[in-house]
Amino acid sequence: MDIDAFAAAHQPSWDRLEELVRRRGSLSGPEVDELVELYQRTATHLSIVRSGTDRLLVGRLSALVARARSAVTGAHTPAxxxxxxxxxxxxxxxxxxxxxxxxxxxxxxxxxxxxxxxxxxxxxxxxxxxxxxxxxxxxxxxxxxxxxxxxxxxxxxxxxxxxxxxxxxxxxxxxxxxxxxxxxxxxxxxxxxxxxxxxxxxxxxxxxxxxxxxxxxxxxxxxxxxxxxxxxxxxxxxxxxxxxxxxxxxxxxxxxxxxxxxxxxxxxxxxxxxxxxxxxxxxxxxxxxxxxxxxxxxxxxxxxxxxxxxxxxxxxxxxxxxxxxxxxx
Structure with a gap:
């Protein structure tokens, strides 16, 4: 698999997921649905790229999936x-x-x-x-x-x-x-x-x-x-x-x-x-x-x-x- 082509094809969805994670406290209903869908999709992408040799991309997607998981599954109420x-x-x-x-x-x-x-x-x-x-x-x-x-x-x-x-x-x-x-x-x-x-x-x-x-x-x-x-x-x-x-x-x-x-x-x-x-x-x-x-x-x-x-x-x-x-x- 061409990792560069794979990253280029899915970069817009990863950028969109990162934006939604940053704004998670003010999302509309449709945007929340989009957040969940992009989180699941990006988690699949992460499992795919793990088999490759691009450690930098794996690290970036791992961090993004972790942040998205926190937003999807819930963050504890502020102190x-x-x-x-x-x-x-x-x-x-x-x-x-x-x-x-x-x-x-x-x-x-x-x-x-x-x-x-x-x-x-x-x-x-x-x-x-x-x-x-x-x-x-x-x-x-x-x-x-x-x-x-x-x-x-x-x-x-x-x-x-x-x-x-x-x-x-x-x-x-x-x-x-x-x-x-x-x-x-x-x-x-x-x-x-x-x-x-x-x-x-x-x-x-x-x-x-x-x-x-x-x-x-x-x-x-x-x-x-x-x-x-x-x-x-x-x-x-x-x-x-x-x-x-x-x-x-x-x-x-x-x-x-x-x-x-x-x-x-x-x-x-x-x-x-x-x-x-x-x-x-x-x-x-x-x-x-x-x-x-x-x-x-x-x-x-x-x-x-x-x-x-x-x-x-x-x-x-x-x-x-x-x-x-x-x-x-």
Missing amino acids: WREFARFFTVSFPVVAYRARWWWAGTALAFLAVSLVLGAWVAGDPAVQSAIATPEQIKQLVERDFADYYSEHPATAFAGQVWINNAWVSMTVIASSVLLGLPIPYVLWQNALNVGVTGGLMASRDRLDIFFGLITPHGLLELTAVFLAAAAGMRLGWTAIDPGPRRRAEALAEQGRAVVSVALGLVVVLLVSGLIEAMVTPSPLPTWARIAIGVVAEGAFLAYVAYFGRRALRAGETGDLERAPDLAPTA
Whole structure:
């Protein structure tokens, strides 16, 4: 076979294929069909010329076929689109779908904390069993407030972020045990909040307690509640998978829970920054609390808006549904 004559005869189709590959993001339907046809034809040409001695032509066609194959079979979604999809679809829709578990977890936690706080505040015997009067005085007058300002803000923000992320990831990881350890983890946190609040109330320091815990605590606890809700919902899926097969339901819900874990890393970072920079700041108490309320309101509004929109579009938050781009007529 005359390789030069073969190349001259098919050069126009190879040039056309190269042009279509360059413009693959803006092709019309007929052009996509043409791209597929030229790709198949050029792949055949490559198999023919491989038997020849023109290594330069073989290399050129190999590169062209590889690029065309990428265009035909699909290129992965650009990273920025995946990032945007995650924060506008995957994370908020999982949080929104778990809203009743989320709300139930929050109400139960707050109820337990309030009962414990009232019990500790109103019973001196309980206070004595917890600590000595000197230790309680040290806590309410110095230690509680000093905790938020004794370390440099940047280091403290990092420490808080890591600690809160660890608690949330522990809660989510507990879902592999049907979520059974999650109530215990929540109980430990409710116990800490209730006992500390009760001791502060017993010395008429509730203004300091809420003034320091509210700015960051609203968003921080909301993140923990969401992690617990997602984990318990996954555990319940193992018990009641609904109309689908158990393995299929667990796989989908498990991948959706990964969205929560990743999204909460950012939420807890914001909470940690507030705790390190706003909570101990010299701002008036009302201003610090207002910042916390705004951050909490913004997060809930974000979940409600994007989560509801994604749910109406049939999204589940399953990471396997991240789309690939493939040219179609």
